[in-house]
Amino acid sequence: MKQTYSVEDLQYLMAQLRNPDGGCPWDLKQSFASIVPSTIEEAYEVAEAIEQEDFEHLHEELGDLLFQVIFYAQLGREDGHFDFSRIVDTLVRKLVRRHPHVFPSGDLYGENQSAELDEQQVKANWEAIKAAERAKKGEGGTLAGVATGLPALTRAAKLQKRASQVGFDWPDIHGVLEKVEEELRELREAIASGDQAHAREELGDLMFSCVNVARHLKLDPETALRQSNRKFEQRFGAVEAALAARDQQPADVSLEELDRLWDAAKTARDQGPETG
Template sequence: MNENAAKAFGELVAIVDRLMGENGCPWDRVQTRESLKPYLVEETYEALEALDQNDPEKIKDELGDLLYQILFHAKISELQKEFDIKDVVHNIAEKMVRRHPHVFKEGALHTPDQVVDQWEQIKKTEKASRDHQSVLDGVPLHLPGLKRAQKLQKKAAKHGFDWDRIDEVFAKLDEEIAEFKEAVRDGNAAHVESELGDILFVLANVARFKKLDAEEALRQTNNKFVKRFHHIEEQVEKQGKTLKDTPLEEMERYWQESKKKS
């Protein structure tokens, strides 16, 4: 099985080499790290959508697209004489062995929480040898906002900057909502945006307290909204009307119908 996987991987690497080579594809050859960023994000979210649908064929297809993006970036780095895909693979292999000493070396861990604690401690030791100046360093700037908020909060909490009880977080949420309402009444757009950000940040903290993924929760709600809105569109079409011709009260009725079905 490993030999087959290595062979298949090698064939894909060869395809990337061909496309990026001298007589390769004109589009592929002019791509840069910057130009490929949107595709990497897009392919990641398409993979997440396939996972949500739990469709093996779609998951297989989207994981392939995501893998190709990784090979694409590695090839660009190889052409710039920085590193190649072998370096990428060796690097992650070494990291996985280093961060799983209970499997590859000595010791025994029996719970997922023990593994996470050890992982974080090893990461901390690794980072101590680099130029990290803050305990918050290492949280990627380009993460989705809610996910980045939770990671920042988690890092700060590990160093004592945290509430003791969730009721204290709720009190902070009430405070931020009151400030947001005041900003809305004042009509200062920049102030409103700032206060809205504060509310979202505290909500991410509520999710962290309950060991929930705020980004995933919002993603599921987005999908739920789309599904229910599709029901409204279907019902409006059955009536031979358009959304603009349909009173809000009627659309709300269809919305409630959809809620009962899901």
């Protein structure tokens, strides 16, 4: 057995899993569409490991995500669409093209000398190059090419970012916060009217405005919400633990008692090393 396996070994393993003669029945049944949920799940597990600073297991999660790429490459090779080499070649060419300040010759191994650009100039060039690429593909319009399959919060942030690049944006966060308050008032009115469809629309507008707040603060809305999810889980877990010590369940006590235990859990957390 080899001491260290390589990407080539991983490709060989994938080919064996998909081998009609002796391969894995589960892997042989899969298609591009069927493994998409696994790809999304693996990407979020990578994000969670990074957020938790779980570097001991991050390399394993990255491997699981890489396996998804290898799986797609194998499916692409079998169907005659592409293979792993083409994936890598396309990626390298795109990154060289999008970094002219590092590769002015347009060649990874050509005569290159880094240009003196600050971060803002690099970002501006990057977006201009991406816009040119979209235009070449026939994807016209400022908002073209923002994947519809993205999580809604992430897609909202990307749409807003694209619009801001052509000047359609609030000059500062104060206008954004006023918009949040406006949308909240409109949601209250929609709820009072009893119109469920209108309430859903106004709720979406409120959430869209909250994403705008995150963008102006240079925060990722998905990350912020995941942090709040974890905080809720931790506090509710503390409530359940306190009740379990009394041989009770949440359904056994009043809402007032649950609120009291919740406040106690919140106070305990705020007095700890982490606040929020």
